[in-house]
Amino acid sequence: MPENKFILEMNNVSKDFPGVKALDDVTLQVRPGTVHSLMGENGAGKSTLMKCLFGIYSPDAGEILLNGQKIEINSSRDALDQGISMIHQELHPVPRRNVMENLWLGRFPVKSVGPIKLIDDKRMYQDSIALFEDLGMDLDPHVLVGSLSVSKIQSIEIAKAVSYQAKVIVMDEPTSSLTGTEVDQLFKIIQSLKSRGVSIIYISHKIEEILAISDEVTIMRDGKRIGSWLASELTTDSIISKMVGRDLTQRFPEHHNIPGETVLRVEGLTSPFSKAFKDVSFDLRQGEILGIGGLVGAQRTELIEALFGLRTVSSGKIFIKGKQVKIKSPMDAKKHKIALLTEERRATGIFPVLPIVENTVMANMIRYASPYFLLKQLPMKQDVQQKIARLHIKTPSSETQIKNLSGGNQQKVLIARWLLTEPEILMLDEPTRGIDVGAKFEIYSIIADLVQQGKSIIMISSEMPELIGMSDRIMVMCEGRLSGILEGKNRTEEDIMHLATKFMV
């Protein structure tokens, strides 16, 4: 009997989230012993698809076949047992333990000494050595993992996957923190995996890399599969146009901004860390929306967090209304009338157990300070009520704990928090991330409204229609550097994508 044509098939997978169709009839078919790349913009559905594969989400429709057999996966443990393994973008080893203990964690080889079972260090060492030799990896099983480079830690993860008899290994952005020679190393390892009949699902934004390593490429967009091609049929340009080629179906509020004087001027801002942003210069004018585009890892968040005093800067100047300023903490930023809506709403935005009132006034309590240290309760409550009404925040009361609100309403509370500080410059980091379509439009309207009032906005977004639909100018970053600023009406997603991958090797 001939072998199955595909080792892994995900057929017609669909997944709905409230307000979003995250996956719409997606099919992914991987041949044995090949590298199959999965591409798409941020939010195209790649991660959701992989989460369905690993049982983190259960798909609403569709089936998963391994070697032609339908399989049921409810956890990453299940997936591992079936021979499907994942190398995550962020690795989480146990740094204070050595290589072999990390490799065999949870399934240490044991030997019996009378009635007691002890860990068999000798066998563990020999097994590790054998495995590393087999894969052509140069690793000492006794070295502490904490002292190793990211690339070596990744090798351990790959070896671990192989030791589980993995037939399919998913690699999510495996080269995002590797140097050039380390990438070559990884590619060698991938070749040796292929020759063992292991298939790789390779997720990356780096087009050159994809063309170099893949056998086949599947491209996704907006939760749909656009198609699968042999890598040899594709070029950089054809990939980009397949990734972004869509109509602007999302709607944005009408806005006609008339940018005025320069309010913020950044010159040569550079982080002390070599992988972070370097030599970024730009202007922000009054009454304009400056979009910041780029791929994950382009250091956009790091840049604006530095402008807000949350990160250190080694060189560069910041001017506000022509005067040079030093911003060393968010307190300084507030003094200069800058506000920041962070990307991670839960981690750095909301105070989950506190009521909406506290969540709203937290950045500007000084406004309600009276002599004798007491807060003026009435104006505080009135302001919060007014913001709830103005921004259409849907909540049972202003005393409700914010964790009980929907993502969109939490976001509006956070916008209200910063509006109470009466900022001149608002920096919004992925303001509509994880928010349903209806609430998105409301947030766009709030942004458009603020610009009408003469506020200046910097908006990071990974959703290209949003960038194009909302921004007056779009500044694109790649690998920590400014790769270009797009002006005028005729900007396309292809333009942004070209700039976003400009410095990638």
Added chain:
Amino acid sequence: MKTNNATNANRVGSFFFQYAIYFVLVFLVLGITAIDPSFWSINSLHDILLQSSTRAIIALGAAFVLITGGVDLSAGRMVGFAAVLSASMLQIQEYSHRFYPGLPDLPLWVPVLIAIFVGLLVGLINGVIVSRFSVPPFIATLGSMVAVLGLNSLYFDMKPNQSQPIGGLRPDFTSTLGSGYIGSGVYSIPYIVIIALLVAGLVWVIFNKTILGKSMYAIGGNIQAAIVSGINVKRVLLYVYAAAGALYGLAGVMEAARTGGATSSYGNMYELDAIAACVVGGVSTAGGIGTVPGVLVGVLIFGVINYGLTYIGVSPYWQLIIKGLIIIVAVAFDIRKYLTKK
């Protein structure tokens, strides 16, 4: 808070969870009364409140720190130090073993303020260590707990005292901050109960009506968000540990006055009683959650256990077991209010 948890759980259960600690208090009182009806008296109430007053002030200090997501192990030893300091300066002239033989009678407020100020100072040092040097609060206050005991022992061992228990305290001190009361007979209220209530009122105002209070809850609730919101986290933590230290100082003074003496072993393990009272009273050790009434009820629960179980003749060893179980059970119940349903 009223809308909290209203979904899917049934109303009765939700009501019970919300006020679980109050039920525990009522249940304890009724249980002890059922075993010995004479427990139900103004006298018992009087004694329980008297014993609980200093405990309440220490617990309120501990609550400051817990709400910011920290913990303060130095409380007990600071109580001891403040007790020894104030007592050493408030002995009657006729006492044969005076700590400071030649010291004239100081106005009452001078030693009291010195003791509170020393508490505040140690608290401030805790605050600096935690906020400027980023030492975890558990370790920072563990260090100061040990160091303050050393400091107190050195002071206590000075000549001519040489580690003799300090006695012969001035009657104006022991009555004002100790045994004195207003009113008469069964309708009397001890001064220290009034002081504890005033402190509780003040702390309630700080927690609920001031920038410091709201900032504390914010830091405990989500320190990253607090930093992003431009709250001066370091300064708030400094104030919080200093305020806690001042309260321990006051509690130490009151403890000396109430018992009419002091030794360097005063206050031993009080920090654990204070933390236990806080968590039983619904203060989250993860930070961001806690109320003044909750802390007071937590203190009262332990007051009732101490007094009531002794009253009905339960062995002190069994009392410890019961206390331990109450801490665990109360928190296991209370935490259900905050568990996110997955």
